[in-house]
Amino acid sequence: MNRPPVPPSPPPVDPAVAPTDVELHGYVDEQLTPERRREVEAWLAHRPAEAERVEAWRAQKRELRALFDPVLDEPVPPALARAARRPARGMLGALVAGIAIAVASGSAGWLLRGSMTPVDRVAAGGEARPDPVDAAAPARPADVDFAERAAVAHAVYTPEVRRPVEVDAAHEDQLVAWLSKRMGAQMKAPHLQAQGYELEGGRLLPGEHGPVAQFMYRDEAGHRLTLYVSNEIAGRGAAASGASAGTQGTGFRFLRADKVNVFYWVDGPFGYAISAEADRGTLARVSDAVYRQMEAP
Amino acid sequence: MFDDAPLLPWVPRLRRYAHALAGSREDADDLVQDTLERAWARAALWRGVVDMRAWLFGIMHNLHVDRLRKGRLATVPIDARTPEEAVAPAQDERLAVRDLQAALDRLPADQREVLLLVALEDMSYADIARTLGIPIGTVMSRLSRGRERLRGLLAEGATAPAGQSGPGAGPRFKVVK
Numbered sequence: 174m175n176r177p178p179v180p181p182s183p184p185p186v187d188p189a190v191a192p193t194d195v196e197l198h199g200y201v202d203e204q205l206t207p208e209r210r211r212e213v214e215a216w217l218a219h220r221p222a223e224a225e226r227v228e229a230w231r232a233q234k235r236e237l238r239a240l241f242d243p244v245l246d247e248p249v250p251p252a253l254a255r256a257a258r259r260p261a262r263g264m265l266g267a268l269v270a271g272i273a274i275a276v277a278s279g280s281a282g283w284l285l286r287g288s289m290t291p292v293d294r295v296a297a298g299g300e301a302r303p304d305p306v307d308a309a310a311p312a313r314p315a316d317v318d319f320a321e322r323a324a325v326a327h328a329v330y331t332p333e334v335r336r337p338v339e340v341d342a343a344h345e346d347q348l349v350a351w352l353s354k355r356m357g358a359q360m361k362a363p364h365l366q367a368q369g370y371e372l373e374g375g376r377l378l379p380g381e382h383g384p385v386a387q388f389m390y391r392d393e394a395g396h397r398l399t400l401y402v403s404n405e406i407a408g409r410g411a412a413a414s415g416a417s418a419g420t421q422g423t424g425f426r427f428l429r430a431d432k433v434n435v436f437y438w439v440d441g442p443f444g445y446a447i448s449a450e451a452d453r454g455t456l457a458r459v460s461d462a463v464y465r466q467m468e469a470p
Numbered sequence: 471m472f473d474d475a476p477l478l479p480w481v482p483r484l485r486r487y488a489h490a491l492a493g494s495r496e497d498a499d500d501l502v503q504d505t506l507e508r509a510w511a512r513a514a515l516w517r518g519v520v521d522m523r524a525w526l527f528g529i530m531h532n533l534h535v536d537r538l539r540k541g542r543l544a545t546v547p548i549d550a551r552t553p554e555e556a557v558a559p560a561q562d563e564r565l566a567v568r569d570l571q572a573a574l575d576r577l578p579a580d581q582r583e584v585l586l587l588v589a590l591e592d593m594s595y596a597d598i599a600r601t602l603g604i605p606i607g608t609v610m611s612r613l614s615r616g617r618e619r620l621r622g623l624l625a626e627g628a629t630a631p632a633g634q635s636g637p638g639a640g641p642r643f644k645v646v647k
Binding site: 256462 | 477480483485486499502506510511512515517525536571574585586588590592595603610613614617620624
């Protein structure tokens with residue numbers, strides 16, 4: 174390299190070249206561009222104190238690897254190997270029971286053109302077809318009703334131009350406080366900017382037995398997405414579908430109502446449904462984000 | 471090859487991270503098991519998952535945070551401002567502990583997670599942000615505070631009366647009074 178020799182300390186420092194703390198970490202973690210890495214390296218050559226700090230961070234990484242890497246070579250405990258495998262058909266059957274029943278009992282898409290089409294996507298790579306054994310189950314589960322109500326609410330309110338929401342996002346605090354009070358449980362409006370959706374606001378709607386909350390979002394192109402939250406599905410919905418035996422909720426489920434795709438799940442006392450005229454990949458990403466944010470402390 | 475067990479290739483790495491996070495081997499393997507079960511329950515989402523590693527480690531993160539909140543683990547999350555004496559092992563017990571492990575256990579849980587994802591998984595900062603569901607600036611501040619704190623704790627350990635050993639001499643032990 175053509176770098177001119179640098180005089181001994183204290184060396185002249187071009188302030189534009191002095192790395193930030195973030196860059197020093199990036200240097201240790203090899204996340205700088207090659208050019209910047211060389212600059213930081215040259216800068217550190219004359220900064221013994223900084224170089225020592227950086228070396229200590231490197232040593233931490235090395236020692237952490239030395240301490241925990243041996244776990245990689247241990248044989249996988251049998252219980253974990255089992256858990257890594259696709260769940261047995263019986264368990265899966267229970268998970269998809271709700272969907273299968275909905276197919277068997279016909280659809281209730283009376284408000285929307287076309288029929289509601291619940292689709293089993295519980296198993297990765299699984300067929301979008303219900304298990305015929307489960308289809309013989311007697312009752313229509315409450316969580317499918319719930320998902321359909323969510324789809325209907327989406328279809329009713331998203332075309333609204335002037336009053337899509339009762340309380341807009343500019344008053345998010347009030348919105349959340351109001352919905353929490355009426356729902357009798359702490360609500361929160363997930364932030365979905367990373368998924369391309371901005372909060373527009375929300376409204377309170379009648380559910381089967383009590384209030385439900387609807388949050389509305391829109392993307393840059395103006396396409397709307399709604400999150401429908403109910404806390405009346407607890408016990409009834411999950412238990413009726415047989416999906417939550419011994420767990421706190423169901424897996425993710427999918428339902429199509431005309432052009433509206435709905436991803437929904439039951440978690441503890443809450444049912445969540447995300448509706449949009451978007452592809453499943455988009456809905457899955459949004460669902461994942463909502464799920465994480467609802468779980469976060 | 472892993473058609474029937476698509477999560478199996480992830481198990482060793484999930485275990486490594488869990489063992490570094492959790493207090494005991496039992497807790498760690500429990501955490502991995504719960505993570506796998508939850509991943510299967512959410513299998514409908516796989517097709518939408520861009521980064522499977524971030525997704526799986528994110529599930530583990532959520533479960534771990536849940537457990538910390540419920541006090542199921544022996545580790546004590548502490549705030550960066552908490553005086554260190556307050557979280558030191560009981561004064562009347564003489565415990566032989568591994569320097570690094572002990573120092574790690576004394577980091578606040580959020581800093582420890584970032585530090586471990588960087589060190590063990592070589593994750594990019596952006597991937598860590600996605601895994602933990604936090605802004606990248608928060609990743610950097612936790613990493614920075616975690617590394618400095620760990621450095622302080624290790625330096626403190628190195629000057630402790632017992633357990634002096636040369637650098638790089640493998641696992642070092644010390645007595646915490």
